[in-house]
Amino acid sequence: MGLSWLMRLNMKDQSFLQKSMLLIVSTLITGxxxxxxxxxxxxxxxxxGMGLFSLVFPINSLLLSIISGGMMIAISKIVAEYVAKDEYNNVRKCMNTALFFNLITSMFVIGIGYLLSFHISKYVINDVRTLHAFRLVLLASIFMTLSNTYKGYFFGTMKVTTPAYIDIFEKLLRILLILIIFRRYSLADVTSYVTVAFLVFCIGELASLIFFFIYYRLDLREYDNDTSEKTKTVLQYLGNIFAISIPLMITELIASSLYTVSALMIPRRLVAANFDYNAALELIGKFISMSMQIVFFPMIIIGAISTILIPDLSSSISKKDNKSIELRIRSVMRAAIVIGVIVLVLFMLFGNSIGELIYKRDDLGIYIKFLALCAPPLYVSAITRSILNGLGKQKIILRNALVISVIQVVLLYTLIGIPSIHIFGFGFTIIITSFIAIFINVREIKKDIQVRIL
Known part of the structure; x- marks a missing residue:
């Protein structure tokens, strides 16, 4: 099947594969x-300390969802459509509008967050040690919002190498800074280590933003400024962006809110399951911040495919190329299934050894093996959501996300509080909700595209 399928690929398919592979390789490096x-x-x-770190980090996703949720996907789709029509003045003006709007919105939201930062760290996060880390996350959110806008431009123009190189640079800078600080300075306690980690995170995001700005300005020089081209008003650009981004923003907000609520709820439910608070943080660190990072690492491949898939499907839809749409959907679904099964087998067989090799700990194997069961359904559910995005089904995604979110909250609250299940309830929740998401997403896909998955 594999060879005959490759031989049937046309030039457009090969271009998609080449760009996907390039993004996958670069994303693997950054990952x-x-x-x-x-x-x-x-x-x-x-x-x-990793448990404490995991209490703060989800707030970053929540802030990005509030400030600019869905913006990167919206920009990539709109830019791809303008580029297909050679309307580069519209590209410029659309980007200027999006950047200005995101800057103003982010500064307003972050300003409110800073004023409430002490109360949030004390009463919401429920650990005042996170105060300075939380304030750094607020600052980093501004940089990330603008960077994501630039990313949308580069993905829309299919120039995937630029964000790839910048991401690699940012990750290298982050590692270099953290090693220098940890080696040169003796930090007092866990609070200091976590704060420094978020300081480095903030510096890395600022550096990324600077490079995105430079490369964006250089890239615009390639296009002629055609004064005869008909452009739109600022309100029209915002209307086009919001038509795509608002349903996605609500979806992302639901997902990130769930992620944040889950992160803050888990230690409380573990305490209800007869763990003391520090032991609960350690368990969260082992299960979520360590073991889950290993098992879900291949998700970056799914993310890379999805990033290219969305503007590619948009382009095919605008050209009414149903054959390409069907082939694309079938190929990415198969890829997600294969990757998920490989991860499952690999970590079930070598979970103990991998935990010892990476973290030098012999108590992670049971968590790694259990989380491996989550990989196939989670990977496939993620790709089905991206397919719906590419098909322009943002309202359907929102509806499905609402259903899944309610189920997730109920399952997390119920399962983690059971002493015999405790942290494993997190994994059971992922498995159950992923299968539900696959079912309802595929049902919606087949309403428009009759595609055979296997």
Whole structure:
């Protein structure tokens, strides 16, 4: 099947594969570098520190969802459509509008967050040790919002190498800075280590933003400024962006809110399951911040494919190329299934050894093997959501996300509080909700595209 399928690919298919492979390779590199950062950090601060780290980091996703949720995908889709029509003045003006709007919005939201930072760290996160780390996350969110806008441009123009190179640079810088600080300075406690980790994160995001700005300005020089080209008003650009981004923003907000609520709820439910608070943080560090990072590492491949898939499907839809759409959907679904099964087998067989090799700990194998069961359904559910995005089904994604979110919260609250299940309830929740997501997403896909998956 594999050889005959490859021989049937046309030039457009080959271009998609080449760009996907390029992005996958670069994303693997950045993923390895990011994972290396996690390893360095975990060896310095231990499971309790990683548990504390995991309480703060989800807030970053929540902030990005509030400020600019869905913006990168919206920009990539709109830019791809303008480029297909050679309307580069519209590209410029659309980007200027999006950047200005995101800057103003992010500064407003972050300003409110800073004023409430002490109360959030004390009463919401429920650990005042996270105060300075939380404030650094607020600052980094501004940089990430603008960087994601630039990423949308480069993905929309299919120039995937630029964000890839910048991401690699940012991850290298982050590792270098954390190693220098940890080697040169003796930090007092876990709080200091976690704060420094987020300081380095913030510096890395600022550096990325600077490079995105430079490369974006250089890239615009390639296009002629055609004054005869008909452009739109600022409100029209915002309307086009919001038509795509608002349903996605609500979806991302639901997902990130769930992620944040889950992160903050888990230690409380573990305490309800007869763990003391510090032991709960250690368990979270082992299961989520260490073991889950290993098993879900291949998700970066799914993410890379999805990033290219969305503008590619948009382009095919605008050209009414149903054959390409069907082939694309079938190929990415098969890829997700294969990757998930490989991960399952690999970590079930070598979970203990991998935990000892990476973290130098012999108590992670049971968590790694259990989390491996989550890989196939999670990977496939992620790719089905990206397919719906590419097909322009943002409202369907929102509806499905609402259903899944309610189920997730109920399962997490119920299962983790059971002493005999405790942290494994997190994994059971992923498995159950992933299968539900696959079922409802594929049902929606087949309403428009009759595609055979296997």
């Amino acid at each position: 390895i570098l990011g994972f290396s950062f996690t390893i360095v950090l975990s060896r310095e601060i231990g499971p309790e």
